[in-house]
Amino acid sequence: MNISELQMHWLALAFIILTAIFLVLEVYDVLRRPKERWQWWNLVLVALLFFFNVTNGNFPDYSSAVSLKLQYLLSDGSSYLVGAYFPFYFYKMYELDKLRFHAVYGAPVFVLLPFLVFEVVLYNINGQLTIDRQWGVMVPAVYGLVALMAIVKAIIDRFQETSERSPFIEALAVWLAVLFWEMLCAFPFFTLPQWLKLVVGNLGLSVVTIFLIVKHIRRSRREFELFTSPEAGSAPELAYLEHCVTFGLTKTETEVALLVRKGWTNRKIADHLFRTEGTIKNHLKNIFKKTEVATRSELIHLLEHGPLGSSTTET
Structure with a gap:
């Protein structure tokens, strides 16, 4: 018809x-x-x-x-x-x-x-x-x-x-x-x-x-929960997010960085964000490149304290 x-x-x-x-x-x-x-x-x-x-x-x-x-x-x-x-x-x-x-x-x-x-x-x-x-x-x-x-x-x-x-x-x-x-x-x-x-x-x-x-x-719902969780409004968490912006991380890279701070594995992050482990590894590679760090612990320290706090600690 x-x-x-x-x-x-x-x-x-x-x-x-x-x-x-x-x-x-x-x-x-x-x-x-x-x-x-x-x-x-x-x-x-x-x-x-x-x-x-x-x-x-x-x-x-x-x-x-x-x-x-x-x-x-x-x-x-x-x-x-x-x-x-x-x-x-x-x-x-x-x-x-x-x-x-x-x-x-x-x-x-x-x-x-x-x-x-x-x-x-x-x-x-x-x-x-x-x-x-x-x-x-x-x-x-x-x-x-x-x-x-x-x-x-x-x-x-x-x-x-x-x-x-x-x-x-x-x-x-x-x-x-x-x-x-x-x-x-x-x-x-x-x-x-x-x-x-x-x-x-x-x-x-x-x-x-x-x-x-x-x-x-x-x-989107998980992203909303991630950024509106109780700890997301705390001063350390806000500083962490601000430093993610400072280093030019994309929204997804920021999500990955936040979950890295929680101690999540690549596999757990991939399942949470509905991506493959390979994609998460690529995001981490880009994050490390932008922040000029080599390990997860260095990344967490840098994003918690910022570039100034990181350099002060190293000296």
């Missing part, structure tokens, strides 16, 4: 509104923590999904002033862009170094290049959209299966030697969502309604996005 005055199925509008809300929340997160790169990876993913919903929800529209060739280019291209982004997303978001080839070379060559050859170049030459679509999707479909196997293997290898359950479950949830996306490769071979394509494309990713939003809410 299409919405009156619009050549759009009501499901398409629902998905557009849903992803628009997700997009606003992700933009808000990035503005709050612009130096946290992992926030940007989520933002790009949601932005691509929003672009997919807008183009596939509105096109093809035979009454539009936009040419049909451009409409198909945009709607199909958005699908390929999301598919090509997945390996890079896993590579950066979950620190899966084994996926570097797929993220940097594999996806552009085996996903984007076939789209450019068949649906951009050949379609503009011969005008045979159905045939060009079928030929163009074959290589990405096969490569998608290879990439899926590589991704799940990298996830298992990355987390099997640790007890980091939250990042592991999150990574597997996103991987399962990609399985739904792989099903889109079958659409060029059948005459199926556009709304079904939207459902398949959104089903997994919408669940994952909701999962990420829930994680964001839980993290």
Whole structure:
């Protein structure tokens, strides 16, 4: 059923509104923590999904002033862009170094290049959209299966030697969502309604996005509890926070520094902040670099007494 005055199925509008809300929340997160790169990876993913919903929800529209060739280019291209982004997303978001080839070379060559050859170049030459679509999707479909196997293997290898359950479950949830996306490769071979394509494309990713939003809410609540706890208002704690600002620590680095002061291990901090131990180690490395210390005890002493108090003690 299409919405009156619009050549759009009501499901398409629902998905557009849903992803628009997700997009606003992700933009808000990035503005709050612009130096946290992992926030940007989520933002790009949601932005691509929003672009997919807008183009596939509105096109093809035979009454539009936009040419049909451009409409198909945009709607199909958005699908390929999301598919090509997945390996890079896993590579950066979950620190899966084994996926570097797929993220940097594999996806552009085996996903984007076939789209450019068949649906951009050949379609503009011969005008045979159905045939060009079928030929163009074959290589990405096969490569998608290879990439899926590589991704799940990298996830298992990355987390099997640790007890980091939250990042592991999150990574597997996103991987399962990609399985739904792989099903889109079958659409060029059948005459199926556009709304079904939207459902398949959104089903997994919408669940994952909701999962990420829930994680964001839980993290914000813990962050609020951390900074509004009774000891947070004490003079030593306030001085500690002021010195974190003095040394230019980001909000997340300040959270890590506060938990280090409590004697928490990297693993406990990672579970509390919903990050991997590797990410916490990187934050600590940046903190040590900014404060020019080498150990946790030196860091705590420096942030408790400040640079002046630290230098006085050393002399």
